[in-house]
Amino acid sequence: MERESANTRDQAPPSGPAIVVEGLTKRFGGRTAFADVTLSVEYGEVFGFLGPNGAGKSTTVRTLGTLLAPTSGSATVAGLPLHPANSGEIRRRIAVMPESPGLYPRLSVAENLDFFAGLYELDHRRSRIERSLRAVNLLDRADDPCRSLSKGLRQRVGLARALLSDPRILFLDEPTSGLDPLAAHDVHELIDGLRKRGVTIFLTTHRLAEAEALCDRVGILNTTLRTIGRPDDLRERLFAKTLEVSTRAPLTEPDSVFADLPGVDGWRRGDDAGEHTTYVLTITDADLAAPAVARAVVTGGADLLTLNPSRHSLQEVYLQLVNEDVEAQAR
Numbered sequence: 262m263e264r265e266s267a268n269t270r271d272q273a274p275p276s277g278p279a280i281v282v283e284g285l286t287k288r289f290g291g292r293t294a295f296a297d298v299t300l301s302v303e304y305g306e307v308f309g310f311l312g313p314n315g316a317g318k319s320t321t322v323r324t325l326g327t328l329l330a331p332t333s334g335s336a337t338v339a340g341l342p343l344h345p346a347n348s349g350e351i352r353r354r355i356a357v358m359p360e361s362p363g364l365y366p367r368l369s370v371a372e373n374l375d376f377f378a379g380l381y382e383l384d385h386r387r388s389r390i391e392r393s394l395r396a397v398n399l400l401d402r403a404d405d406p407c408r409s410l411s412k413g414l415r416q417r418v419g420l421a422r423a424l425l426s427d428p429r430i431l432f433l434d435e436p437t438s439g440l441d442p443l444a445a446h447d448v449h450e451l452i453d454g455l456r457k458r459g460v461t462i463f464l465t466t467h468r469l470a471e472a473e474a475l476c477d478r479v480g481i482l483n484t485t486l487r488t489i490g491r492p493d494d495l496r497e498r499l500f501a502k503t504l505e506v507s508t509r510a511p512l513t514e515p516d517s518v519f520a521d522l523p524g525v526d527g528w529r530r531g532d533d534a535g536e537h538t539t540y541v542l543t544i545t546d547a548d549l550a551a552p553a554v555a556r557a558v559v560t561g562g563a564d565l566l567t568l569n570p571s572r573h574s575l576q577e578v579y580l581q582l583v584n585e586d587v588e589a590q591a592r
């Protein structure tokens with residue numbers, strides 16, 4: 262009877278940050294893959310790394326995963342400085358799931374996992390394989406050859422492979438790339454399940470909705486790190502807060518209606534829709550501004566139809582930053 266191996270996920274999280282990156286740069290000859298990246302990720306966090314094609318996301322993951330040596334800068338991964346002498350121990354503490362799961366099509370799911378468990382020199386292989394397959398809901402497909410699986414299921418086997426070593430930190434490179442929405446949703450649920458079990462996840466993605474739904478914080482990379490923060494904070498940092506007010510008919514004296522209201526900094530006419538009149542107010546605090554604006558509009562003699570605080574998506578933040586780079590390059 263195989264005894265369960267020590268499971269890092271059941272232990273208290275190690276102290277200190279999971280990943281610390283300081284001024285990290287990777288060049289391939291004259292081409293800079295990423296430059297001067299500084300960030301840190303806490304244990305238990307799901308961190309999203311967003312960026313357009315060629316932004317340097319995969320190269321960052323491969324560098325932090327000890328597969329590539331950085332050109333300059335420093336990093337600590339799972340408590341160990343990123344240095345060739347520590348590569349073996351870092352690899353024992355983390356797992357990297359590359360964009361393509363890299364499985365042997367003729368081998369069954371369990372045989373594939375057994376092969377990799379052997380390659381990683383893991384103990385208690387049978388119980389690890391079973392636990393990993395259970396984590397990705399694939400126990401019933403253990404004996405199926407990988408070639409018979411759909412792309413979504415193969416991706417799940419890739420995730421099971423990454424989980425074999427009970428990693429403290431899991432790097433997922435584009436885990437839902439090429440998956441249909443249903444299969445992508447399954448992977449999202451699995452990632453959410455891993456987060457609940459305390460696994461630290463560093464995830465690269467093109468999918469902004471994915472980052473918004475799954476990640477505690479995101480970094481936007483376009484060779485250099487353009488910004489980093491919680492999705493909500495990024496939206497607030499990049500966009501002025503507004504309140505859109507629509508009335509049935511134009512206000513006769515909007516200047517006096519919107520003057521001196523708490524939380525309101527200014528106003529302009531918006532794009533009128535049909536019969537309605539729209540005003541866009543710049544505000545500092547929606548909770549303060551909205552009731553005051555509602556009262557003022559009604560006192561000003563107009564029928565108030567709607568009152569909507571601005572909701573910018575992470576996509577708008579992303580496009581704004583990446584487009585700024587495109588415009589800067591064109592100058």
Ligand SMILES: Nc1ncnc2c1ncn2[C@@H]1O[C@H](COP(=O)(O)OP(=O)(O)OP(=O)(O)O)[C@@H](O)[C@H]1O
Pocket residue numbers: 289292293294295312313314315316317318319320321
């Ligand atoms: N082994 C390599 N040799 C030379 N250049 C490379 C190598 N690997 C990556 N690059 C270059 O580094 C840059 C960053 O590539 P990387 O694959 O990290 O970007 P990415 O953000 O992951 O892109 P994608 O979303 O398309 O996968 C690109 O210009 C790429 O061509």
